[in-house]
Amino acid sequence: MSLLSCYILTFNSQKYLNEVLEPISQITDDIVLLDSGSSDNTKDIGKKFNARFIHRKFDDFKTQRNYAASQCLHNYVMFVVA
8 A cells, every 4th residue: 555645736627637647557556636627528538547637726836845745645745737
């Protein structure tokens, strides 16, 4: 079992999300997609990789990142830009 969480801030990220989630899903069992209102297939792509999809209105990057980190299950947290 992995002790590493990963969070990704998303907004209409379907173009690269498969590419990003594939390797991440190999090294962690906790993936958080913090989404700020996507209207594409971002949520469905995340489901394929067992990512937890959380919606939160975007206010600023610092607050989004802090919130996403607080939703992670493990003490070791990785942030990926997608």
